[in-house]
Amino acid sequence: MQTLLLWIVTLATLVVFAWRFGTRLQPLFSARPVNRLDRPGERFSGMLGDIGLHRRMLRFTYSGVLHAMIFSSFLVLFTAIIESFGSVLFPGFTLAPVGGETWIAILQETFALLILVGLGMAAYQRLIRKPARFEGSRKGDAILIYVLATGIVASMLLEFASAIAITGTPNPYRPVSSLLAALLGQVGVDGHAAETLHMSFYWAHVLIILGFLAYIPGSKHRHMFLAAPNIFLRPLHPKGQLPAVPTLEDEKTPSGIQSFSDFTWKDLLDPLTCTECGRCQSVCPAYAAGTPLSPKKLIMDLRDGMSTGEAHLPIVGGVISEDVLWSCTTCRACMEVCPVHIEHVPKIVEMRRTMVEAGTLEPMLQDALTSFQSQGNSFGKPAKQRARWIKGLSFKPVDARNQPVDVLWFVGDFASFDARAQELTRMVAELLHQAGVDFGILYDGERNSGNDVRRAGDEGLFELLAQQNIDTLAGCEFNRIMTTDPHSLNALKSEYPALGADYDVVHYSELLLDLISAGKLTPKQGAAAQVTYHDPCYLGRYNGGFDAPRDLIAALGHDLREMPRNRKNSFCCGAGGGRIWMDDSAFHERPSENRIKEALALGDVSYFVVSCPKDVVMYTAAIQNLGVEDRISVRDLAELVTESLE
């Protein structure tokens, strides 16, 4: 009788579960293809590290620890679930022969306590501590899950306790349950009454489990099932390489994102996997600046759009509004921190591409991109003026188009055209000259690398610019490319290979460090200062260039004090992804000003050291806006080196 009943409710629940899950996964089957099954070994080991060791989770200590407690307990208590269902569905089934009543029992008891503590911590976090990153997450869903999970564990313990109470003999392998049994005994529950109670707790236990199972497909706790596959299917291509426009074989011009089926299936799996943890939101410079973008909300809105009645809305400009999409700096902080490896940036760029194709652009961005089309730079300056910065140098740099060189210097737009950055460009040139480096530049043959043009969503323009550079470089002889600009570095190093061009690319921080190590430049020791260093997104997070700038600062004898957000967790200046060409007057607080405050909070730091021409411009302006010129000043690495040589 019991067996039949349990079969019926279990099968019915499984049907509901499969149906609820299936309808949510449905859109994935009509989405665009993408290959995410290459390098399975690497995928698997990475997945184990992220799940087994909770690598990303533990970056937020409190919730990382509580999640590890709940997660590990869940694995252990799964044995109890197997026993509960197995023993009734298949009469005679028991885990006793493999230790179900001995070592497994004691583990279950221990982890039952652990999970209750974990759930308590989670509830405390959600209801009392309320970190800002939960802003916008569905609280009711989270709380219902805590209640159900607590119900499952409590009913399990009480089921064990009432079983012990029947005979009244404590079980040494079940100390917690035995203690509860003793309490039951005290209130007079034993023998027959205990038997009835046991039966009730048993059914309560299995029914709550089934209820939980039926509920899960519509809850953020879907991640119990989807986190592992989503991590397994994570992108393995270089971080700095944006996926190309997904096109089908028979498609001439890509449609952009008109319906959910224009995304890739992985783009649609991501929203279903999102745990609403808000880690992405808490590190997002655009969110901190008060723009309408929250990477978490973006993913949640896509999820709700694809699975509920918002399917009638346009996606770009409907489900996701245009100003949300334009707010992103493509800093990648969200992707770096997301515990389930959700890919925000490619989706944002894909939707931007849709807007660009339709010609609906931010006005300032339109001016910049138009200028790229006609002049090859965003400054609206004639291409002929690109190498004008060389005026005032003590020598004339070699034209790498006419003469083989060891180092080809790809200067980049900001370094070439911006008045403040030009000074630093000249410094770099003098340093290289002084150190006897055999280098050359492309003069007016250089175009913007297209890195940020691509991220602003203009794929065709990126290809035009990239191809012009690749063609020019093909006519030059050199061993490696050097650039001061992390954005150019990213394009040359990570993006151009997809177009068939492969170069050895170094950042000037590496080259300057090499020159000092090789004794070609000898800094004077002594004039040490307390400095802090800002990791540019496209040097650090995207291309792993964390150490060379730090080693260089140390080699110059300065004392580096790290800001709390450093290296991988660096906070974007706000200029990336084409944001530098857009209007930021609606920002409540510019990311660059937020960052300067972080540096000021370190106390007596006199230099804010940067290694990107855009940063020089951004942070100089931020310091002026905050009126703190007397407390801190921006120093580019090239300036530091030059000063220490004088």
Next chain:
Amino acid sequence: MKITVILRLEPVLTEELELTNDARDVDREWIGLDMNQFDDQALEQAILIKEQTGAEVVAIAIEDEGTDRMLKTALARGADTARLIPMDEYDVESRSSRAMAPIYAMAIRELEPDMVLVGVLSNADIYGELAPYLAAHLGWPQASAISQVTLGTGQVTLRQEYAGGRSARLALQLPAIAGLQTAAQPPRYVAGSKLRDLLKVQIPELNIEAVPGADLAEATTLALPDMSGAAEMIDGDAQEIANAIHALLEEKGFV
């Protein structure tokens, strides 16, 4: 219905200008060329008319450094055809509107449009002479400072802008010429993908046998604007600054 749009490249004058040694022109050594923004408006207006009425749009330009790219942009924006009028830079003394008008006029005769749209003025034609010169050559009606174009059968209705927000509505017999001030919408953005698709397209030439007109006047000296001392910084707190500004406005008779 056929519309011809004239597109002109002009020197980018936004910054870092230098004069030639004889101080009669800007030094073009470091200067780039870009589409005249009023011509850009004319192009946009032509495309808008095309979208509303199905008119055919032909963009023409006289060869210079970058004309090819400019005409491709016009195609990407929606022009049906583009024609490049070849011109060797050493063959022409001047590219003033008066000098170029006979060439444009001949091209227009060849293309036989119902309507010619051109920017009202340009950096090199600050008095907006091109449209009137063309009208004189062709014997067509023309109006300048136009902000609205409505094509009808045999005639076009134009809105002509005056100072102080006033405007007049004019009806002109077709074929006619309009010097455009603004289009009904700001020029749209063309995604790079459209330009990329046009990369290999060859813009057909339109060979014109016409003698450039002679200039009636020539620049004797050109001077860069003197910016020194043009700005006065007012110090003090908000109240003091406001008082100082008020005093200045009063002194100059603005309030």
